[in-house]
Amino acid sequence: xxxxxxxxxxxxQLARTASRSVGLLSDAAKADLLxxxxxxxxxxxxxxxxxxxDDLARGAADGLSTGLLDRLRLDDAxxxxxxxxxxxxxxxxDPVGRVIxxxxxxxxxNLQKVSxxxxxxxxxxxxxxxxxxxxxxxxxxxxxxxxxxxGSAAASSNAELIRVMRGALAASGVDPEAIQSVDDFGxxxxxxxxxxxxxxxxxxxxxxxxxxxTVVTESSVPVIETGAGxxxxxxxxxxxxxxATDIVVNAKVQRPSVCNAxxxxxxxxxxxxxxxxxxxxxxxxxxxxxxxxxAAQSLASDVVPATEADWATEHMSLxxxxxxxDDLDAALEHIRTYSTQHTESIITDNDTHAERFLxxxxxxxxxxxxxxxxxxGGEFGFGAEVGISTQKLHARGPMGLPELTTTxxxxxxxxxxxx
Amino acid sequence: xxxxxxxxxxxxQLARTASRSVGLLSDAAKADLLxxxxxxxxxxxxxxxxxxxDDLARGAADGLSTGLLDRLRLDDAxxxxxxxxxxxxxxxxDPVGRVIxxxxxxxxxNLQKVSxxxxxxxxxxxxxxxxxxxxxxxxxxxxxxxxxxxGSAAASSNAELIRVMRGALAASGVDPEAIQSVDDFGxxxxxxxxxxxxxxxxxxxxxxxxxxxTVVTESSVPVIETGAGxxxxxxxxxxxxxxATDIVVNAKVQRPSVCNAxxxxxxxxxxxxxxxxxxxxxxxxxxxxxxxxxAAQSLASDVVPATEADWATEHMSLxxxxxxxDDLDAALEHIRTYSTQHTESIITDNDTHAERFLxxxxxxxxxxxxxxxxxxGGEFGFGAEVGISTQKLHARGPMGLPELTTTxxxxxxxxxxxx
Numbered sequence: 001x002x003x004x005x006x007x008x009x010x011x012x013q014l015a016r017t018a019s020r021s022v023g024l025l026s027d028a029a030k031a032d033l034l035x036x037x038x039x040x041x042x043x044x045x046x047x048x049x050x051x052x053x054d055d056l057a058r059g060a061a062d063g064l065s066t067g068l069l070d071r072l073r074l075d076d077a078x079x080x081x082x083x084x085x086x087x088x089x090x091x092x093x094d095p096v097g098r099v100i101x102x103x104x105x106x107x108x109x110n111l112q113k114v115s116x117x118x119x120x121x122x123x124x125x126x127x128x129x130x131x132x133x134x135x136x137x138x139x140x141x142x143x144x145x146x147x148x149x150x151g152s153a154a155a156s157s158n159a160e161l162i163r164v165m166r167g168a169l170a171a172s173g174v175d176p177e178a179i180q181s182v183d184d185f186g187x188x189x190x191x192x193x194x195x196x197x198x199x200x201x202x203x204x205x206x207x208x209x210x211x212x213x214t215v216v217t218e219s220s221v222p223v224i225e226t227g228a229g230x231x232x233x234x235x236x237x238x239x240x241x242x243x244a245t246d247i248v249v250n251a252k253v254q255r256p257s258v259c260n261a262x263x264x265x266x267x268x269x270x271x272x273x274x275x276x277x278x279x280x281x282x283x284x285x286x287x288x289x290x291x292x293x294x295a296a297q298s299l300a301s302d303v304v305p306a307t308e309a310d311w312a313t314e315h316m317s318l319x320x321x322x323x324x325x326d327d328l329d330a331a332l333e334h335i336r337t338y339s340t341q342h343t344e345s346i347i348t349d350n351d352t353h354a355e356r357f358l359x360x361x362x363x364x365x366x367x368x369x370x371x372x373x374x375x376x377g378g379e380f381g382f383g384a385e386v387g388i389s390t391q392k393l394h395a396r397g398p399m400g401l402p403e404l405t406t407t408x409x410x411x412x413x414x415x416x417x418x419x
Numbered sequence: 420x421x422x423x424x425x426x427x428x429x430x431x432q433l434a435r436t437a438s439r440s441v442g443l444l445s446d447a448a449k450a451d452l453l454x455x456x457x458x459x460x461x462x463x464x465x466x467x468x469x470x471x472x473d474d475l476a477r478g479a480a481d482g483l484s485t486g487l488l489d490r491l492r493l494d495d496a497x498x499x500x501x502x503x504x505x506x507x508x509x510x511x512x513d514p515v516g517r518v519i520x521x522x523x524x525x526x527x528x529n530l531q532k533v534s535x536x537x538x539x540x541x542x543x544x545x546x547x548x549x550x551x552x553x554x555x556x557x558x559x560x561x562x563x564x565x566x567x568x569x570g571s572a573a574a575s576s577n578a579e580l581i582r583v584m585r586g587a588l589a590a591s592g593v594d595p596e597a598i599q600s601v602d603d604f605g606x607x608x609x610x611x612x613x614x615x616x617x618x619x620x621x622x623x624x625x626x627x628x629x630x631x632x633t634v635v636t637e638s639s640v641p642v643i644e645t646g647a648g649x650x651x652x653x654x655x656x657x658x659x660x661x662x663a664t665d666i667v668v669n670a671k672v673q674r675p676s677v678c679n680a681x682x683x684x685x686x687x688x689x690x691x692x693x694x695x696x697x698x699x700x701x702x703x704x705x706x707x708x709x710x711x712x713x714a715a716q717s718l719a720s721d722v723v724p725a726t727e728a729d730w731a732t733e734h735m736s737l738x739x740x741x742x743x744x745d746d747l748d749a750a751l752e753h754i755r756t757y758s759t760q761h762t763e764s765i766i767t768d769n770d771t772h773a774e775r776f777l778x779x780x781x782x783x784x785x786x787x788x789x790x791x792x793x794x795x796g797g798e799f800g801f802g803a804e805v806g807i808s809t810q811k812l813h814a815r816g817p818m819g820l821p822e823l824t825t826t827x828x829x830x831x832x833x834x835x836x837x838x
Contacts, residue, residue, distance in 0.1 A: 370832030413789030
């Protein structure tokens, strides 16, 4: 990245300094900058694919699974898709400069609360090189500098993508230090990033539950916790069978490896006879392995026994757990115990139950009669997604560009003093 | 508090359970509850004053300073003022249930983003028993349970106030476990509170810079950092002398012990002859000790030499530091180096400088031609103040009741699945 060797700390200081000029760029300048990045990515497809080939070769030698290798892979089409995604982000409205509150005190002092960039956004993520470009584009579009720490398995791909993006910054007259990586410092880089209070304003971990837990526990930089989803669907006594079947199959099968896929079905005992056999059959027809409690096992064939661990597991695979519960209170209690507070849905025709579920479930997104797969920035109409926050501070649920800004109060007076 | 001895962890679990019912209380029920608390405080004035006398006697024996003893003291009038403040909070609009976003997707799925209570709010603060009542009232008004950890010097006062408030909860049919204290566990209580991820949703430290730093560093519960203010006023070349004098004196002298009081004046070199002598004289006439760099010392009498430490110090006293700077860039650089990002103000007649200052200073509140003392929830019209956030996540600047809520998305569908 740079020819002189600098510490991770110095790189973050450079990002901090760069953030001051990036934060003052106009909407048009930021959009132009993103288009330049997209152009540069397209102009360097072969270099990026070649760097990625190094990572793939190393990953294969290290015995990475097919799934991990697929997440790591960049071919010509995927690189072009990355560039297209950057162009999409360029088209989004500028989240900076919105006037969120405006009040004039009796003494004439005017107070405006306006959205401003955070400054420096940090990201720690796994071996998915697309995240490198994604986060950099979202951070820059919202006027932030970015410090990236990607999985070491994607080191060559990330280094090349960052070289290309920094080149586009420099060519646009923007300080290239606004995109930094601490990848080459290994674990020390991640540690330095988590301790960079005062240099990095917010840290977004993206990846496995374990990675997120580590960052949340170790970071003294404020964290926006994203991701892990032990997602529940409750099939109420009055659930329509067609909705129950369609929604459960969609929520499990359409893309099982993502955080908004359902992991556990809770079925009311008085509707279990009616709902469990057809819903389980529909899931099994799609290749899903159904883990069930004893009651569920007795109602359908080929249901494997659910263990205590199953209830707390985000399978990320074609597996689902089924539990029969006595009533809505029991369902709510199960959710309180095992949910990661990401998304839960109830299928019901009972309005009282629907409203109780909406009021009492303490999750980022609570649904009635809809697939949990809708918890997604794109589906919500945000145009881009920074991640899905499962914490309560600052942002909750799908995060778009506005969630990469903070606010400040501007006070314009004419000599006012406090009495 | 309770007759059976339970662990700090168990108390927080009780608060968590209580938070579920408190979170569902109506606006009217919460307002009534606060009025009952105010009544109970007034009905127990003598018990509260007696408990406080124990703390004062212990404090005097321990050699607490006059200032600390004054902060600790509750007399009849101060207890009644506490009750009145609780009644004021009861009158504030309910921050829960606001619809912040409402969108219906093309497929008919309706999405509403609504404000909801955090759940359990934790507070760690020093020996100011008024904070005990303040934070409990604000938390309950916003539908939250609260876990308190006050300074040990106020232990008897806090225990009595909490006993009275819990009594009012029970008498109102609300789970009294919604107000918890971990004071009697000493340092272990504070430690347990900082590690109560999953039980406590947000932790608000209030007090010295050192206390806040400890909480920010040690807590795995998300923190809202409040308070410490190394506040600057810049006297620009074009500053009106009357505004400069009035604002600087007001910002330093009106209440020197608070976080929005000014600590450092930065004066443009080409206006120093004109501004420094009268401004320093006006401060000295009010008993302020002026610490200055060499240039400032040469322009006014009785200016003591400023040390490097002075620039980074929140004096909380009638002391102010004065530095002469070459230009606006030098002033901005000084602020970047030493500011705690609380409040800064510029006194100027130059619109370009005013707008640059507003845009480039990275603080919670940035002012032009006004006293920094206006950074206050009451002055901003919030009706109550939870604290002044100096962080960028979730809340920045004075925090009112809405900052004690988070959001959730409610999705109401009719069988929608993702395509």
